[in-house]
Amino acid sequence: MAHVTWRRHSDDLLEIRNLSVNFYTKRGVVRAVRNLDLRIRRGETLALVGESGCGKSVTALSINQLIPTPPGKIESGSVIFEGTDLLTLSEKEVQPYRGTRISMIFQEPMTSLNPVFKVGNQIADVLITHQGYSRKEAFQKAIELLDLVKIPAPERRAHAFPHQLSGGMRQRVMIALALASPEPGLLIADEPTTALDVTIQAQILDLLKDLQQRVKMALLLITHDMGVVAENADRVVVMYAGCKVEEGDATALIKSPTHPYTLGLLNSLPSNKKYQSARRLESIRGTVPDLISLGDWCPFENRCPFVQPICRTQFPPRVELADGHAAWCHFAGDLPAGDDLPAGAAGQRPNEGEG
Amino acid sequence: MAEKLLEVRDLKKHFELSSANMSERSAVLKAVDGVTFDVYRGEVLGIVGESGCGKSTLGKTLLRLYERTSGTVTFQGQDIFRLPRKDLKSLRGRMQMIFQDPFSSLNPRKKVRSLIGQPLRIHGGRTRSEIHETVSRLMGEVGLGPEYGNRYPHQFSGGQRQRIGIARALALNPEFIVCDEAVSALDVSIQAQILNLLLDIQERHQLTYIFIAHDLSVVEFIATRIIVMYLGKIVEFTTKEQLSEERMHPYTQALFAAYPDPDPERRSERKRVVMGDVPSPIHPPGGCHFHPRCPFAMNRCRSEYPELRELKTGHFVACHLYQ
Numbered sequence: 001m002a003h004v005t006w007r008r009h010s011d012d013l014l015e016i017r018n019l020s021v022n023f024y025t026k027r028g029v030v031r032a033v034r035n036l037d038l039r040i041r042r043g044e045t046l047a048l049v050g051e052s053g054c055g056k057s058v059t060a061l062s063i064n065q066l067i068p069t070p071p072g073k074i075e076s077g078s079v080i081f082e083g084t085d086l087l088t089l090s091e092k093e094v095q096p097y098r099g100t101r102i103s104m105i106f107q108e109p110m111t112s113l114n115p116v117f118k119v120g121n122q123i124a125d126v127l128i129t130h131q132g133y134s135r136k137e138a139f140q141k142a143i144e145l146l147d148l149v150k151i152p153a154p155e156r157r158a159h160a161f162p163h164q165l166s167g168g169m170r171q172r173v174m175i176a177l178a179l180a181s182p183e184p185g186l187l188i189a190d191e192p193t194t195a196l197d198v199t200i201q202a203q204i205l206d207l208l209k210d211l212q213q214r215v216k217m218a219l220l221l222i223t224h225d226m227g228v229v230a231e232n233a234d235r236v237v238v239m240y241a242g243c244k245v246e247e248g249d250a251t252a253l254i255k256s257p258t259h260p261y262t263l264g265l266l267n268s269l270p271s272n273k274k275y276q277s278a279r280r281l282e283s284i285r286g287t288v289p290d291l292i293s294l295g296d297w298c299p300f301e302n303r304c305p306f307v308q309p310i311c312r313t314q315f316p317p318r319v320e321l322a323d324g325h326a327a328w329c330h331f332a333g334d335l336p337a338g339d340d341l342p343a344g345a346a347g348q349r350p351n352e353g354e355g
Numbered sequence: 356m357a358e359k360l361l362e363v364r365d366l367k368k369h370f371e372l373s374s375a376n377m378s379e380r381s382a383v384l385k386a387v388d389g390v391t392f393d394v395y396r397g398e399v400l401g402i403v404g405e406s407g408c409g410k411s412t413l414g415k416t417l418l419r420l421y422e423r424t425s426g427t428v429t430f431q432g433q434d435i436f437r438l439p440r441k442d443l444k445s446l447r448g449r450m451q452m453i454f455q456d457p458f459s460s461l462n463p464r465k466k467v468r469s470l471i472g473q474p475l476r477i478h479g480g481r482t483r484s485e486i487h488e489t490v491s492r493l494m495g496e497v498g499l500g501p502e503y504g505n506r507y508p509h510q511f512s513g514g515q516r517q518r519i520g521i522a523r524a525l526a527l528n529p530e531f532i533v534c535d536e537a538v539s540a541l542d543v544s545i546q547a548q549i550l551n552l553l554l555d556i557q558e559r560h561q562l563t564y565i566f567i568a569h570d571l572s573v574v575e576f577i578a579t580r581i582i583v584m585y586l587g588k589i590v591e592f593t594t595k596e597q598l599s600e601e602r603m604h605p606y607t608q609a610l611f612a613a614y615p616d617p618d619p620e621r622r623s624e625r626k627r628v629v630m631g632d633v634p635s636p637i638h639p640p641g642g643c644h645f646h647p648r649c650p651f652a653m654n655r656c657r658s659e660y661p662e663l664r665e666l667k668t669g670h671f672v673a674c675h676l677y678q
Contacts, residue, residue, distance in 0.1 A: 051542035166632045197405035198569070202613035202628045224543065227572075227615025231622055251619040268547035269617055270576030279554060281576070283547030287512055 019077030028292040047233035055242040103178030107191040109170035113162040120158025126180040145176040168200035241299035248325030258327040361394035366426035386412035388587035401578025448527035455536035457520030461508040468504040514545035586644040593670040
């Protein structure tokens, strides 16, 4: 297949255009990702945030063509990485990108590590395959990488099997694997610290930040945790039911959320300052819609406290609020500010149930 | 001060781990290693700590779901470990538990009505129509419409399953509920709904909660007093207000500093990250268990475990720095 070269913005490392991914199940077609555009700049940290089922992991897996097909299918779109559309590549052609230029780490490192090989050898294998090291050199380099990710006593740990390491250590090994490349371009971290204790989470996020500066790689950080976003991301994309609902600079977006979903998400956090004396949280009523029966209107209409008739018939346009800060809402910019939700939005009463 | 509902005195729960190698001595995991506190009627006592700190074991031992190794738990004047088995049943009606994943405790082949009615049938003394009526009331109370009664657990979302779990816990009119990571598996927006529901129910029935969670923001929101645990022991224990003002134990400081803060304005504040892993509770470090990770460790910390002392009224800390 011919490699299509696209003209690109010089800062862009990766650009996703109009990506749609469906899953064909017995119950029907699940619209996991719908018409998604995404840009990741060189060296930046982009957070993809949203709740379960919003399509953030599917988006990440699409980049490296890792969607299980069937049942999944990339229906449309392109993923342009340094001028090449990865989605037009064959399995064989995409292989050199996986784990070298574009690496992934997941929530549970144990499922990505081979339980019967020493971690040093697993890292060495990557170096041998992609960089032509000899076995001996590769093992030595693996120890250096373990040292780089701040594993204590790396010479000894290189001989350990994954089960002999703690969760935090395993995640460090995964990061070392991602760095076993002469030129790591993008690291996709899918809930990398969700399974870890909070003191270990802080260590891993610290390490990622540190490494990113050292090797100048971009980080696509997928998380449900707004705290992780606020502390680590340069830019944020908020997803809901397979769609992008808001994007912008991390600080600006969290300070002045515009889409009613982003607003609701931030208001649901018990750590929100407004709850220092309050005894109830402002939750979002109802539940996420079934991704099978989604229509071409606003995906948040059934839970939105500001819903109007147009929201139930038309998909909202992109509304640019400030430089790079945009929301997909018919009324973006015209909604009341964060603290003055209408009565119906605040503190859903239990007898309303869910959805 | 309100009435004491529960008195916990030097409670220990150790697990013997059989070793794979018969010649080796089996190891002992000191999951809960000598904790003492009181629970007052109507309060929400939060317990926080990282995995392996013993918070869940403590919760289960308080309800005698585990037998104790030593120490006492006195519930309204009765030592629950001295109760004969037959009296345990009525005790269980007054003390209930809500788990992280109710799905694993719900029989997948029973409909929701039957699941919520199960505790009522087990405890007996009610006619069918009484049970039917109670189940309907409970479903309303937790926000499950009557149309959900004939569905099976797999047809529900995580949040709705937790509502079923709460209805089951409420069925026998308990006074005391241990919520063990009750909202940890839920998405943030659903978590907020369930937290509100738990607070509504607490007010309506004047319940007392022990709320166990690893998420500090959840515990800080819901609890009135907070216990911080590390490797089987209480390291700090005080009111929520006092704790947000003054965190004294270096572990408490590290734990709260590590928590990712959604306020972007505090982003520039450089975090103090504690190094090292949580040690194995099977072979905890000698002396103060936290000393290998503690930035203030002194010689004394390596040899002697600091006693939990009341440094200010109602503020207990186990640390040599203050002794």
